Every structure is written in structure tokens, then in C-alpha cells.
Amino acid sequence: MFSITVRDHVMVAHSFQGEVFGPAQRLHGATFVVDATFRREELDADNIVVDIGLATEQLKDTLAVLNYRNLDELPEFDGINTSTEYLAKVIADRLAERISAGALGEGARGLSGLSVTLHESHVAWASYERAL
Incomplete structure (x- = not known):
């Protein structure tokens, strides 16, 4: 299995419902470093997984609608x-929609999987992985 990963970040505000979240029930900010990993069984005709420039651009565009938002x-x-965890799935699903729509080029049609990891800090992160 081959893969490439591109990285960006997003800054949001949000709050949680439920005692399990303790003080995070109050409105607070979060900055996530976001990694999107694209996978495929075989390299395409250009010997790449996907165009890294397009992947970077599409991740940035996907995050833009969430950035600096409550x-x-x-x-x-x-x-x-x-x-x-939930936001990792939302971002992965939105990237998958873009792939399906052709935003990462025809070569991306051969992708078999995608995972998105949101790093909360240098010691904690969550991921969501899906098939394409």
C-alpha cells in the first residue's frame, strides 16, 4: 500500500455537552494540526499516489469553512x-466528496482509502479512516 500525507491546521471554538467533558463544556478554542493521508494499492501512470499540490489545496479548502468559526x-x-474524533470524520467525508467530484484529478480515482488525523497537541490526537 502506498500513501502520501499532507498537513494543514484549523482553529475553531466549540463547547461540549455532558459531564465527561468537564470544563470543556464551556466555550473554548482549539487549534488542530490536520493530516490527510491518501492511500492506493498501486501507483498511478505518473508513479504517484495523488497530485500532492492538489491534495494540499483540497485539504486547505475543506478546512477553510471551519477555520475561525464557532x-x-x-x-x-x-x-x-x-x-x-467526530471532526476527523467530518473532514475525511468532505475530502472524499471532493475526490469523488474529481477535485484531485482523474488519477485520484484509483485511491483506495483516506485517513484524517487531528492533532490536539504533541501528546494527543484522533483519526478517522475510510475506504474510497
Whole structure:
């Protein structure tokens, strides 16, 4: 299996519901370093997994709609705990939609999987992996 990973970051504000979240139930900010890893069984005709420039651009565009936003105010997250794990899935699914729409080029049609990792800090992170 071959893979490439591109990295960006996103800054959000949000709060959580539930005692398990302790003080994070209050509105707080979070800055996540975001890694998107694209996988395929065989390299394409150009001997690459996917165009790294397009992958970088699409990750940036995917994160832009969340960046500097209070997630509690966005209708798509109404009543949802936007945990690190949940946000990894949201970002992965949105990237998968872009891949399906051709935003990463025709070569990306051969991708078999995608994973997104959100790093909360240097000691904690969460990931979501999906098939394409």
C-alpha cells in the first residue's frame, strides 16, 4: 500500500455537552494540526499516489469553512459534540466528496482509502479512516 500525507491546521471554538467533558463544556478554542493521508494499492501512470499540490489545496479548502468559526453556531453541528474524533470524520467525508467530484484529478480515482488525523497537541490526537 502506498500513501502520501499532507498537513494543514484549523482553529475553531466549540463547547461540549455532558459531564465527561468537564470544563470543556464551556466555550473554548482549539487549534488542530490536520493530516490527510491518501492511500492506493498501486501507483498511478505518473508513479504517484495523488497530485500532492492538489491534495494540499483540497485539504486547505475543506478546512477553510471551519477555520475561525464557532462550531456551536453552525447548523450542521447543532446539538452535536464536535469532538476531535467526530471532526476527523467530518473532514475525511468532505475530502472524499471532493475526490469523488474529481477535485484531485482523474488519477485520484484509483485511491483506495483516506485517513484524517487531528492533532490536539504533541501528546494527543484522533483519526478517522475510510475506504474510497
